[in-house]
Amino acid sequence: MTESFTPTEMMTVAASRALKSSDVCFVGIGMPSAACNLARLTHAPDITLIYESGTIATKPAILPLSIGDGELCETALATVSVPEMFRYWLQGGRITVGFLGGAQIDRYANLNTTVVGPYDKPKVRLPGGGGAPEIAISCGEIFIIMSHSRRGFVEKLDFVTSLGHGEGRDHRARLGIKTKGPTRLITDLCVFEPDPVTKEMTVVSIHPGVSREQIDSNTGWEVKYAAEPTATPTPTAEELAILRELHARTKRAHGDQA
Amino acid sequence: MSQFMSLAAAVEANVRDGDVVAMEGFTHLIPHAAGHEVIRQRRRHLTLIRMTPDLIYDQLIGMGCADKAVFAWCGNPGVGSLHRMRDAIENGWPQPLAYEEHSHAAMANAYEAGAAGLPFAVFRGYLGVDLPKVNPNIRTITCPYTGEKLATVPAIRPDVAIIHALRADRAGHVLLEGIVGVQKQAVLAARRSIATVEEMVDDFGERSPNTVILPSWTVSAIVVAPGGAHPSYAHGYYKRDNAYYKKWDEISRERDSFLAWMKANVLERGPEVFAEQRKRLSFAMAGAP
Numbered sequence: 001m002t003e004s005f006t007p008t009e010m011m012t013v014a015a016s017r018a019l020k021s022s023d024v025c026f027v028g029i030g031m032p033s034a035a036c037n038l039a040r041l042t043h044a045p046d047i048t049l050i051y052e053s054g055t056i057a058t059k060p061a062i063l064p065l066s067i068g069d070g071e072l073c074e075t076a077l078a079t080v081s082v083p084e085m086f087r088y089w090l091q092g093g094r095i096t097v098g099f100l101g102g103a104q105i106d107r108y109a110n111l112n113t114t115v116v117g118p119y120d121k122p123k124v125r126l127p128g129g130g131g132a133p134e135i136a137i138s139c140g141e142i143f144i145i146m147s148h149s150r151r152g153f154v155e156k157l158d159f160v161t162s163l164g165h166g167e168g169r170d171h172r173a174r175l176g177i178k179t180k181g182p183t184r185l186i187t188d189l190c191v192f193e194p195d196p197v198t199k200e201m202t203v204v205s206i207h208p209g210v211s212r213e214q215i216d217s218n219t220g221w222e223v224k225y226a227a228e229p230t231a232t233p234t235p236t237a238e239e240l241a242i243l244r245e246l247h248a249r250t251k252r253a254h255g256d257q258a
Numbered sequence: 259m260s261q262f263m264s265l266a267a268a269v270e271a272n273v274r275d276g277d278v279v280a281m282e283g284f285t286h287l288i289p290h291a292a293g294h295e296v297i298r299q300r301r302r303h304l305t306l307i308r309m310t311p312d313l314i315y316d317q318l319i320g321m322g323c324a325d326k327a328v329f330a331w332c333g334n335p336g337v338g339s340l341h342r343m344r345d346a347i348e349n350g351w352p353q354p355l356a357y358e359e360h361s362h363a364a365m366a367n368a369y370e371a372g373a374a375g376l377p378f379a380v381f382r383g384y385l386g387v388d389l390p391k392v393n394p395n396i397r398t399i400t401c402p403y404t405g406e407k408l409a410t411v412p413a414i415r416p417d418v419a420i421i422h423a424l425r426a427d428r429a430g431h432v433l434l435e436g437i438v439g440v441q442k443q444a445v446l447a448a449r450r451s452i453a454t455v456e457e458m459v460d461d462f463g464e465r466s467p468n469t470v471i472l473p474s475w476t477v478s479a480i481v482v483a484p485g486g487a488h489p490s491y492a493h494g495y496y497k498r499d500n501a502y503y504k505k506w507d508e509i510s511r512e513r514d515s516f517l518a519w520m521k522a523n524v525l526e527r528g529p530e531v532f533a534e535q536r537k538r539l540s541f542a543m544a545g546a547p
Contacts (some may be wrong), residue, residue, distance in 0.1 A: 052362060064336070079438070083367065129359075137386075160386070
């Protein structure tokens with residue numbers, strides 16, 4: 001008998017399992033932050049988490065609301081300036097995994113967090129790239145976590161904020177980029193990995209209780225599936241308990257100043 | 259040499275209509291009290307540079323102080339949109355806002371180039387993305403040694419940089435620690451600078467030799483403004499007011515509620531509101547979590 005869990009919990013747990021204790025991970029805020037800290041609190045206790053505010057090997061007890069909450073600095077091994085973070089640590093090639101989210105994604109895992117509609121006359125002005133354009137090319141590989149929806153999973157991006165596999169195949173290499181780019185895309189329905197040749201994101205694992213029809217109808221392109229997608233293992237009771245406790249602690253800490 | 263001044267006098271002396279202004283502080287130590295003073299003094303036609311515009315520029319833009327913004331990430335961190343900035347970009351309210359958009363890496367490098375007295379910054383970035391298509395200031399250079407194509411952006415050289423720091427000593431040196439962002443670079447890149455601080459001390463006393471110090475001859479004006487970073491935070495003094503960031507979403511969503519809030523909390527008040535917030539959020543009062 002398995003405990004019940006939400007699709008978001010499934011997504012966060014699946015994302016956390018992608019991380020190893022030996023990883024040095026550049027953490028985006030929001031869902032990436034929850035997944036990375038869950039990994040640290042479960043199977044990857046020695047993972048090095050880095051936030052672009054300059055905090056290295058941080059061990060927050062609660063999830064930060066921003067990438068620069070005091071909690072991150074107080075629990076970090078060291079805190080460096082933002083130019084140093086981007087020049088030495090990110091551009092210098094010291095980060096193994098970058099963990100990103102986005103508003104829009106395409107089949108080659110290019111991301112848009114800039115605008116919906118034309119750039120000069122946007123229908124919706126989104127926050128923009130922040131650190132993502134360089135995270136996407138300088139980290140050894142990229143994991144992406146995003147809720148699955150037709151609005152977010154689109155045939156064509158309105159704007160390419162950060163590069164995934166570009167137009168596919170060897171596009172990254174042709175641009176002179178040596179890193180792997182997106183190797184995993186974790187949603188609340190399934191897990192994608194890039195096809196080894198075309199680099200199109202391909203479903204390799206489907207979450208419990210999710211149908212292919214559900215994946216198809218929430219994706220704006222014709223989804224490719226691996227020959228035999230596996231079933232994503234359900235979250236364990238321990239993973240769920242630790243994740244829920246992390247969220248509860250965070251809520252208490254963020255709410256207590258109201 | 260830096261001069262101790264009131265907040266009003268420091269802004270009066272250093273921020274002029276039409277200036278290129280950088281108010282920095284990466285989530286930590288955002289100079290909100292100074293931002294409010296710029297609004298009270300009704301500065302106009304500013305170009306506002308900041309890696310993450312945050313609430314401070316949402317307020318300045320919504321009050322019509324800015325003609326242009328230069329930025330990399332214009333959200334309310336962990337909450338959502340900056341509604342006033344979006345309204346200016348999407349609907350031209352209260353006036354149209356021109357903008358020049360970069361990545362964090364580009365702006366961090368551009369500040370460093372400004373501090374280093376170089377005309378531009380060079381870095382590995384912007385590969386395969388659309389920003390260079392819409393921002394003509396993003397260009398490339400070929401490395402003369404390896405042939406690698408690298409991105410360039412112009413150095414940031416603000417007319418005035420405004421930061422919030424932890425302490426100043428009587429000699430007018432300024433100290434900051436914790437998440438130090440790009441503040442040192444912004445001050446050294448700028449022609450003039452204002453540092454608001456939590457407190458003035460006789461002497462900095464025992465400290466790490468690597469503490470970030472801005473010597474008095476690099477800062478134009480120092481203002482003692484306790485709580486001046488609220489709702490961001492000051493390491494060792496008070497914590498980030500995350501509830502306030504969430505509340506801002508509601509306050510700023512509509513023009514009327516925004517203007518009413520600005521009138522009651524900024525136009526009709528002074529820097530004392532920040533001291534009140536510090537008292538409420540200080541570690542001693544609230545108890546560290």
